Amino acid sequence: MNNTYFTPGPAELYPTFYQHLQTAMDEQIGSISHRSQRFRDIYKFADEQLRTLLSIPSTHGIFFTGSASEVWERVLLNCVEHESFHLVNGSFSQKFYDYANALHKHAHVLEKPFGEGFDAADVEVPAYAELVCLTHNETSSGVQMRTSEMHKLKRKYPKKLFCIDTVSSAPYPDLDFNLIDSAFFSVQKAFGMPAGLGVWIASQNCLAKAERLEKNDALTIGAHHTLPTLWKHYKTFETPATPNVLYIYILGKIAEDFNRIGIDTMRKQTEEKARMLYKFLETSDTLSPFVSQERHRSQTVIVATTGTADKPKSSGDVMAATKAVNMIVGSGYGKFKDSQIRIANFPAVSIEQVAALIDELKK
Ligand SMILES: *Cc1c(COP(=O)(O)O)cnc(C)c1O
Numbered sequence: 001m002n003n004t005y006f007t008p009g010p011a012e013l014y015p016t017f018y019q020h021l022q023t024a025m026d027e028q029i030g031s032i033s034h035r036s037q038r039f040r041d042i043y044k045f046a047d048e049q050l051r052t053l054l055s056i057p058s059t060h061g062i063f064f065t066g067s068a069s070e071v072w073e074r075v076l077l078n079c080v081e082h083e084s085f086h087l088v089n090g091s092f093s094q095k096f097y098d099y100a101n102a103l104h105k106h107a108h109v110l111e112k113p114f115g116e117g118f119d120a121a122d123v124e125v126p127a128y129a130e131l132v133c134l135t136h137n138e139t140s141s142g143v144q145m146r147t148s149e150m151h152k153l154k155r156k157y158p159k160k161l162f163c164i165d166t167v168s169s170a171p172y173p174d175l176d177f178n179l180i181d182s183a184f185f186s187v188q189k190a191f192g193m194p195a196g197l198g199v200w201i202a203s204q205n206c207l208a209k210a211e212r213l214e215k216n217d218a219l220t221i222g223a224h225h226t227l228p229t230l231w232k233h234y235k236t237f238e239t240p241a242t243p244n245v246l247y248i249y250i251l252g253k254i255a256e257d258f259n260r261i262g263i264d265t266m267r268k269q270t271e272e273k274a275r276m277l278y279k280f281l282e283t284s285d286t287l288s289p290f291v292s293q294e295r296h297r298s299q300t301v302i303v304a305t306t307g308t309a310d311k312p313k314s315s316g317d318v319m320a321a322t323k324a325v326n327m328i329v330g331s332g333y334g335k336f337k338d339s340q341i342r343i344a345n346f347p348a349v350s351i352e353q354v355a356a357l358i359d360e361l362k363k
Pocket of ligand 1: 009067068069070092093135137138139165166167168186195
């Protein structure tokens with residue numbers, strides 16, 4: 001019997017993935033030139049489907065990278081001359097900040113403890129910060145920052161560029177790209193594909209900044225996949241280097257499947273499954289929700305503490321019990337490995353599969 005993966009990435013594959021892979025093989029997508037009309041059509045199709053799905057306006061381009069963490073580096077090189085600002089409350093937001101330091105940017109940080117979240121009212125952006133780096137869903141702790149709070153913050157600082165890590169939540173967050181300059185994700189999380197492709201959405205304002213920085217001899221915006229080079233090729237739906245054509249093809253097809261269901265329905269299904277999981281955790285006597293503030297609880301990666309203060313239980317026991325019935329849940333992250341589990345609530349798992357997992361966890 002096949003496993004169902006409730007892991008937060010790599011994750012359960014979206015059910016239509018296999019059919020799209022088969023079609024791609026039948027059509028010999030793996031051998032076509034990335035300078036052919038066939039490829040330009042594939043890029044254009046993925047672009048159109050993602051634009052519809054995420055309401056991306058024509059002011060923004062959509063680019064492909066090796067993975068999401070590559071975008072941390074690209075956006076910092078291309079959009080920051082001196083100073084960036086980061087909200088950090090877990091391992092992934094921390095890494096975004098670490099990249100800024102490694103690139104010798106003057107990186108400002110506002111930190112909160114693991115399991116806590118941010119609201120616009122908590123945040124004062126330093127005066128000279130050029131780029132505000134936010135993480136919609138902190139995958140390590142199961143904390144989300146609401147998009148309405150991100151929009152509120154941007155309205156308070158309209159001149160600053162905002163870049164949002166939506167890696168473990170897209171297409172769930174309803175970002176307003178009239179406000180948000182840049183966002184990015186990888187395909188192995190909520191899009192239900194194997195790892196190997198990152199998607200970077202960036203605005204003309206980001207491009208203008210990169211072009212300005214490129215003229216500055218005291219600075220580099222990098223050599224590989226600079227925003228001006230990506231954009232130049234994007235105009236004809238091409239890429240500077242040979243891209244992952246197969247995955248761009250499949251991503252377009254999966255985004256089309258999502259659009260057939262409709263993004264509103266998909267978001268409602270995500271919220272319904274999250275509601276079921278949190279309701280169960282609230283009433284369980286062996287598991288409890290890790291994130292205490294309801295508005296900061298992730299809708300896409302649900303983190304639970306295993307056992308109770310007087311009756312601790314190792315996450316390994318819980319994971320082994322569900323594995324025995326072919327359901328794979330994620331362990332806690334880092335130092336919470338043994339005391340927490342993480343359950344991905346991505347579109348690839350149905351309401352019925354979530355209900356079956358809850359039944360198993362009840363035992
Ligand atoms: C997984 C993840 C990343 C890194 O993605 P890669 O595909 O491994 O580069 C970055 N941010 C968040 C929030 C993630 O969950």
